[in-house]
Amino acid sequence: MxxxxxxxxxxxxxxxxxxxxxxxxxxxxxxxxxxxxxxxxxxxxxxxxxxxxxxxxxxxxxxxxxxxxxxxxxxxxxxxxxxxxxxxxxxxxxxxxxxxxxxxxxxxxxxxxxxxxxxxxxxxxIQEANYKLLQKSVNEEKRLGPIYGASFTYASYSSRYNNVLAGEVPNIFNLEFSGGSLVDIGVYPVAFAIALFGAPKEQTYVPYVTRPGVDGGGVIILRYEGFGVQINHSKCYNSSAPCEVYGEKGTLTINATTDISTIKYLDPKTKKSEELAGPFKTVDKPNVNMEEELVEFARIINEKDTKAAEDLERISKIVIKVTSDLRRQNGILYPADKR
Missing domain, CATH: 3.40.50.720 (NAD(P)-binding Rossmann-like Domain)
Structure with a gap:
């Protein structure tokens, strides 16, 4: 290649x-x-x-x-x-x-x-090997049967929030720079849900709005046909809550929306659990694993795989439509919204 x-x-x-x-x-x-x-x-x-x-x-x-x-x-x-x-x-x-x-x-x-x-x-x-195993388990193998709901969390206290509390306006908390927790952190669980379940029928958001006017976090509900997805995200506090997908045939518990190391399936009848995740790539902090996406992006470019690129384009368009609607519902407007 x-x-x-x-x-x-x-x-x-x-x-x-x-x-x-x-x-x-x-x-x-x-x-x-x-x-x-x-x-x-x-x-x-x-x-x-x-x-x-x-x-x-x-x-x-x-x-x-x-x-x-x-x-x-x-x-x-x-x-x-x-x-x-x-x-x-x-x-x-x-x-x-x-x-x-x-x-x-x-x-x-x-x-x-x-x-x-x-x-x-x-x-x-969504390029991680274990995320793709999750997609396969839910959508191809139908391991859970009909989906009843899901809960995804990504809340990590930002050191830049200290600046906000001190009266400053760092870029990521600045409306002028299109900042806020939803587009910085919340976008991970939103994309996680959309790549797994597709476009929601509708979405609602209850944010905590910081002094500079952007959201510091909040709770999102994505409504699908017959079930809902709850998303909790924030740059103003930490959460160690796992992510879960609930179905008629069991529950999948995932350690996080990024850097997935465990996917545990719990059978409600036998009460037995099974680990579905494969090997997990680790990197030294503060760096993060980007290997899998880089391999896939190089393949798309070298092979001119327009189909794969269009699939990713579809996800990106749904995500920005959802997150923009959630912002606008709550009056969180960027300069680009007013053009």
Whole structure:
């Protein structure tokens, strides 16, 4: 499989995780780094054997040796940067949330098709091997029979919430940067549910709204035909609650919505449990596992697998439609909502 040369926008920990995961396989090679500070771009790239650095987006996207771009900038910048990248004939791997609004995302996918490039949102958790085992157990094997409901949790206290409590407005809690817990953390269990069950019939949200005007967390209900999914997410508190899917024939208990290490099936009649999860990839903190998504994204690009890309596009479009509706229900509006 051909090696894909890529550049990065963003020099934070998530970008480091992306590069470290990418370099574990021969399918990706870091080619260039962009930062508003060229010195910062150089220092960041040198850690990974990359000497090409840019502080100009025009020059960065004009680099003919770069085939793809990983974008992990503040949320509000994703749309314009991805659009410019694709106009320059670069494939785009766009960190979640892909855009601020459904309208922006629709436009980006139209551009991707027009330019003959791939646009893929980086939902790492739905590419995990154990998540795919969960999908198979629920949807193909019908292990649970008819679904009665589900509960998914992702609540992790953010150190940046300390800044909010001190009267500051960090990017991730800033309306101007399309911030908030729903799009940063809540999007994981929302995408988890949508990739598992499809589009909900409707959705409701009871958020805790922080002083800067974005949500710090809350409870979501996704309504499906005959059952509901409860989602609890937050950047203002921690939760160790597991995730569960309930059915007529039993319950599946999953340790988390990301980095799944256990999937336990409990038979309600025999009271016996069975472990369904396979091997679990571990990485050193604060990095996270992105290997499985990187392998799949390289395959899609190299094999020109438009069917797989369209399946991921469908999920991304449903997720942004749901999360945008949940925000707008509660008056959490970004500048992009008003255009």
């Amino acid at each position: 051909a090696t894909i040369t890529f550049g990065t926008i963003g020099t934070n920990w998530i970008t480091e995780s992306w590069i470290l995961s990418a370099h574990k396989h021969g399918q990706w090679k870091l080619h260039a780094v962009y930062s508003r500070s060229e010195d910062q771009a150089k220092k960041f790239g040198e850690k990974y054997g990359c000497s090409t650095a840019y502080s100009s987006l025009d020059s960065f996207f004009g680099d003919s040796g770069m085939q793809a771009v990983y974008i992990a900038s503040p949320n509000s910048l994703h749309y314009e940067q991805a659009k410019q990248a694709m106009k320059a004939k670069k494939h785009v791997l766009l960190e979640k949330p892909a855009t601020s609004t459904p309208e922006e995302l629709d436009d980006l996918f139209k551009i991707a098709k027009g330019e003959g490039v791939f646009l893929i949102e980086a939902f790492r958790h």
